[in-house]
Amino acid sequence: MNRRNAIKTALGVAAVSAAGLRPAAASEQPVLKPARLRPGMTVGIIAPASSTGENEDIHAATEIVQSLGFKTKHSKNLFARSQYLAGSDRGRAEDVNAMFGDDGVDAIICLRGGYGTPRILPYLDYDIIRANPKVLLGYSDITGLLTAIHARTGMVVYHGPTAHHSYSDYSLAEFQKVLMSPESGSSIGAPPPFEAAPGRIDMKNRLTTYTPGKARGRLLGGNLTLLTSLMGSPYEPDFRGRILFLEDVGEAPYRIDRMLTQLWLAGRLQEVAGIAFGKFTDADAGSGNSFSIEEIIHMRCDELGVPVLRGLMIGHVADQTVVPIGIEAELDADHKTLRLLETPTT
Secondary structure, three states, X not given: OOHHHHHHHHHHHHHHHHOOOOOOOHHHOOOEOOOOOOXXXXXXXXXXXXXXXXXXXXXXXXXXXXXXXXXXXXXXXXXXXXXOEOOOHHHHHHHHHHHHHOOOOOEXXXXXXXXXXXXXXXXOOHHHHHHOOOEEEEOOOHHHHHHHHHHHHOEOEEEOOOOOOOOOHHHHHHHHHHHHOOOOOOEOOOOXXXXXXXXXXXXOOXXXXXXXXXXXXXXXXXXXXXXHHOOOOOOOOOOOOOEEEEEEEOOOHHHHHHHHHHHHHOOOHHHOOEEEEEEEEOOOOOOXXXXXXXXXXXXXXXXXXXXXXXXXXXXXXXXXXXXXXXXXXXXXXXXXXXXXXXXXXX
């Protein structure tokens, strides 16, 4: 190839990249639904990101899972620790592969989030995972694991409480609705009941419509930081036609602005059918001037022309729903609902 043709080829590649064109992704793969959870099933507990502070915390998390009516099985490296990671990258990946390949394990719940799932993605056996669809549940940093597995296999995965998460009545009801007694048409993420009275309304859990309208598409998303960390990698998901849901914790408004701007500059926000924001907890602006989260959402989303709703019970909150990534859903920003259009498990 001569220099002129090489330049033309490079420019063509750049044009394709700028247009947001990408190879076929999970949306074109068969959607694999795991079996619903039933009492007496065996749930594997893994730590693909960080560990807990002490071993007793792991035992407590195990008891929480058992209190839901399940038997439990610890992964081989569950008690391993390496600085802020739950052991080595290959050891944590080995635990994920082993749990999916274990016929005696019916479902998998992650111990906690923290940091580390992107580091293990190259070491996962996606063929084993695809051949053994199981409920995989977690949130926060676990978004990296959920997103990569869904993108590579088409398997439905679940953004929701980790094993080390104490269930409120609301969280338990949402968990059971999605994973144990699934029905098509179920609404998820609505605020918990609140008894209003003269001079008293629910100030904490409010649903806000930023852009009205109704949209349908498969659910995609989770933690904003983790989702943006996968951009440009082999594990970046397909945003086209998706209902994108986002949450985060401990991120100042300028950082949320930066990450949403990255998705916008990459053309990914322009591809989605609708956006459902959960909670941005502990989003302290610190000292000095700052845009509010409300202003940032308007700046990044108003011109997209898709329904945008904020305030669903998704994220780092005590009352947390379970969101099935890959399931067809309807976002109705007018009526402030997120409704599943098919059963989230088999």
